[in-house]
Amino acid sequence: MRAAIVKSRQELTLEEVAEPAPARGHVLIEVAAVGVGFVDVIARRGEYYDFPGPGAVPGVEVAGLVTAVGAGTSEEWIGQEVLAVLPAFGGYAERAVADADRLFPLAGTGVDAAGAVALGVNAFVADIASHRAGIRAGERVLVLGAGGGIGVLATQAARARGAEVTVVTSSAERGARLRALGAAHVVDRTRSPLDDGDSYDVVVDTVAGPALEQNLHRLRPNGRYLLCGAAGGPPQPEALAALLTDFHRSPTLFAFSLNSVRPEDLQASWQRITAMLRDGSLAPVVDQRSPLTDADAALRRVESGTPFGKVVLLPR
Ligand SMILES: NC(=O)c1ccc[n+]([C@@H]2O[C@H](COP(=O)([O-])OP(=O)(O)OC[C@H]3O[C@@H](n4cnc5c(N)ncnc54)[C@H](OP(=O)(O)O)[C@@H]3O)[C@@H](O)[C@H]2O)c1
Structure with missing residues (x-):
């Protein structure tokens, strides 16, 4: 089969590789769509703790048809369309193996394979973050990195809980698209900074970087800060001093x-996600669909920070 393989820190190439076989507890998936995530960018750079390095296949989320199962795995999976979260990469390929306890059936959700991977890990992050923070109707929520893969879904998930959502993004056009997804207020970070007088019950942060300390100070009394990612650079420990300075809040x-x-918490999250899909409060956002042959360009697009929503590869 064909798979996109990391050749070096700068290069991804398409090669013929051996077919994977499903081990005990696993299934084989005929991949129809793969999500391209920031995690793949970090993996190719050699900065992800769990990525084997050159010769390995990136990709942690695929959707497609289950065609075979390993020992000890229910044959009922065969023939089902699923979204799969892969614990050990391997998604940029025509076929992939996945853990049976990290499969999420697509039947009845109304999403196709590209939509499923556009939800993918990002929808789990957006939903579980909102759930753990206990976002309530009427609360003020700030989403940082709002135009990204997680941000477009976190904006919708917070709005679905009745929150008043402020988003930070990088252009007026992205801001308009985020308003259409439920944002009440838009800050274009390329034109003006966030108002230091504003405060929030919940901050969903996928950016971290040098602004983390300042953003922690934006919490209202009893506020909750969800640090989900670091698209703007790794958080520095000194930034967390803000939590002690603001102890009284x-x-x-x-x-x-x-x-x-x-796995059982992922399944519970999938139930909440599919309920939001059904009532129309959540929809996947696909930035671009490309063939697997364009995997290198797709990864560079994600690295550039310009996609709105999810970049998707279609192996077939
Ligand atoms: N917690 C988890 O389990 C988990 C799972 C998946 C991913 N992640 C991590 O979450 C982060 C975001 O993932 P993603 O898929 O949403 O990435 P993404 O699609 O690349 O989106 C990140 C967004 O952050 C904004 N941004 C980028 N660089 C910035 C900077 N220097 N300063 C301010 N804003 C910046 C941009 O949005 P605007 O242009 O709209 O501002 C960009 O679209 C990554 O670090 C990823 O590794 C975590």
């Missing part, structure tokens, strides 16, 4: 990685 920091979410 009882701030809570959730540092949140999907890697530590238990």
Whole structure:
């Protein structure tokens, strides 16, 4: 089969590789769509702790048809269209193996394979973050990195809970698209900074970087800060001093990685996600669809920070 392989820190190439075989507890998926995530950018750079390096295949989310199962795995999966979250990469390929307890059926959701991977890990992050923070109707929520893969879904998930959502993004055009997804207020970070007088019950931050300390100070009393990513650079420990300085306001920091979410909590999240899909409060946002042969360009587009929503590869 064909797969896109990391050749070096700068290069991804399409090659013929051996077919994967599903081990005990796993299934084989005929991949119809793959999500291209920031995690793949970091993996190719050699900066992801769990990526094997040159010779390995990136990609942590695929959608497609289950065609075979490994020992000890229910044959009922065969023939089902699923979204799969892959624990050990391997998604940029015509076929991939996935853990049976990290499969999410697409039947009845109304989304196709591209839409499913545009939800992918980002929808789990957006939903579980909103759920853990206990976002309530009427609360003020700030979404940083709002035009990105997680941000477009976090904006919708917070709005679905009745919050008044402020988004920070990088152009008027992205701001207009975020308003259409439910944002009440838009800050274009290329034109003006956030108003220091404004404060929020919840901050969903996928950017971190040098502004983290200042953003922690934006929490209202009993506020919750969801640190979900670091598209703007790794957070520095000194930034967390803000939590102690603001002790009198009882701030809570959730540092949140999907890697530590238990399979049963992912399944519960999928139930909430599909309920939002059905009532129309959540929809996937696909930035661009490309063939697997364009994997290198797709990864560079994600690295550039310009996509609105999710870049998707279509192996077939
Ligand atoms: N917690 C988890 O389990 C988990 C899961 C998946 C991904 N992640 C991480 O979450 C982060 C975001 O992922 P994503 O898929 O949403 O990435 P993405 O699609 O690249 O979006 C990131 C967004 O952040 C904004 N941004 C980028 N650089 C910035 C900078 N220097 N300063 C301010 N804003 C900046 C941009 O949005 P605007 O142009 O709209 O401002 C960009 O679209 C990544 O670090 C990724 O590794 C975490």
